Amino acid sequence: MHEYSVTVRIAKIACDEAEKAHGRVREIDLVVGDEAGFVGESIQMYFDVVSRGTPCEGARLTIERVRPKLRCSSCGALFEKKPFSFACPLCGGNGTPTEIGREFYVKSVKLEVSDSCT
Amino acid sequence: MHMINRDVMTNINAENDHIAMHVNEYLKRKGIFTVNVMGAPGAGKTTSLEHLIKLLKAPCYVVEGDIESDIDTERLRAEGILASQINTFGACHLDAPLLHNAVHAMTLEKPGFLFVENVGNLVCPAEFSIGEDIKMLQVSVADGSDKPYKYPLAFEKAGVILLSKIDLTPYLDFDEDFFLKGVRHLNPNVPVFKVCGKTGEGYAEAAKWLAERAGK
Numbered sequence: 565m566h567e568y569s570v571t572v573r574i575a576k577i578a579c580d581e582a583e584k585a586h587g588r589v590r591e592i593d594l595v596v597g598d599e600a601g602f603v604g605e606s607i608q609m610y611f612d613v614v615s616r617g618t619p620c621e622g623a624r625l626t627i628e629r630v631r632p633k634l635r636c637s638s639c640g641a642l643f644e645k646k647p648f649s650f651a652c653p654l655c656g657g658n659g660t661p662t663e664i665g666r667e668f669y670v671k672s673v674k675l676e677v678s679d680s681c682t
Numbered sequence: 683m684h685m686i687n688r689d690v691m692t693n694i695n696a697e698n699d700h701i702a703m704h705v706n707e708y709l710k711r712k713g714i715f716t717v718n719v720m721g722a723p724g725a726g727k728t729t730s731l732e733h734l735i736k737l738l739k740a741p742c743y744v745v746e747g748d749i750e751s752d753i754d755t756e757r758l759r760a761e762g763i764l765a766s767q768i769n770t771f772g773a774c775h776l777d778a779p780l781l782h783n784a785v786h787a788m789t790l791e792k793p794g795f796l797f798v799e800n801v802g803n804l805v806c807p808a809e810f811s812i813g814e815d816i817k818m819l820q821v822s823v824a825d826g827s828d829k830p831y832k833y834p835l836a837f838e839k840a841g842v843i844l845l846s847k848i849d850l851t852p853y854l855d856f857d858e859d860f861f862l863k864g865v866r867h868l869n870p871n872v873p874v875f876k877v878c879g880k881t882g883e884g885y886a887e888a889a890k891w892l893a894e895r896a897g898k
Contacts, residue, residue, distance in 0.1 A: 566774050577692050601809045648831045650867040661838050670690040
């Protein structure tokens with residue numbers, strides 16, 4: 565259920581672009597951080613359902629995943645967290661959360677448009 | 683026919699965040715300080731609300747979020763607390779449109795506190811803003827001391843943490859130092875109050891903190 569409502573939003577964002585260009589959506593490129601809390605396979609599953617009968621029907625979803633990174637409060641390095649540890653691998657300092665890995669946006673869409681409409 | 687590429691760069695949660703901002707503005711205008719209450723099922727969230735509401739001097743309202751049933755709402759109403767229920771019927775968290783509809787159906791006559799008890803879940807409630815002023819996270823010692831490491835976002839986003847069921851500590855292997863170390867890494871300044879739902883211990887300090895934070 566978690567992914568359903570966001571998939572509806574993704575389809576809406578893409579359909580809006582298609583309508584502006586009087587075309588059909590052929591591909592939607594998403595950027596999803598691993599800590600955004602959304603599962604790519606679930607989005608794809610719901611997308612196939614919610615896109616039926618819309619300009620998005622049959623479109624391909626591509627998902628670019630982003631690994632979360634912490635920033636060391638001592639040396640400033642960005643690093644990937646190890647399980648049960650927040651320690652910086654370079655200096656042993658404390659890692660603090662960053663926005664890297666929380667991305668959740670539609671990066672671009674590929675549209676098929678008729679030659680007379682461009 | 684030919685293909686064109688369009689840059690979109692649109693945040694998928696933007697609409698939810700926009701509605702959350704609207705809900706927060708509406709509640710602020712009414713003098714309501716809104717607390718999004720998060721925690722695993724069974725952590726004791728409703729029990730904490732019962733204690734806190736007795737201790738807070740300002741009027742308190744509650745919205746209960748559950749997948750099904752109105753057990754908690756009825757329990758609070760039986761104590762004279764103004765409570766309303768959202769059933770998500772399968773959804774694992776509340777979002778801003780759900781709270782928007784709930785608050786517009788409520789009569790919030792006096793300034794005070796609105797506690798929104800989210801669906802019992804340590805994962806998704808942290809990801810969605812619903813229009814709250816702060817998130818209050820409740821974790822019980824029975825949940826385990828590894829929770830900040832396993833569910834970091836909930837701890838990072840928390841404005842205040844209640845560590846509950848502390849009367850059970852002698853019977854469990856809860857490692858408080860390990861727990862607090864994880865909390866401090868994610869959220870260095872968040873206050874942590876140790877509370878006991880059975881005896882009411884610790885809630886006076888938590889209520890005092892909430893009243894000061896809300897200016898009420």
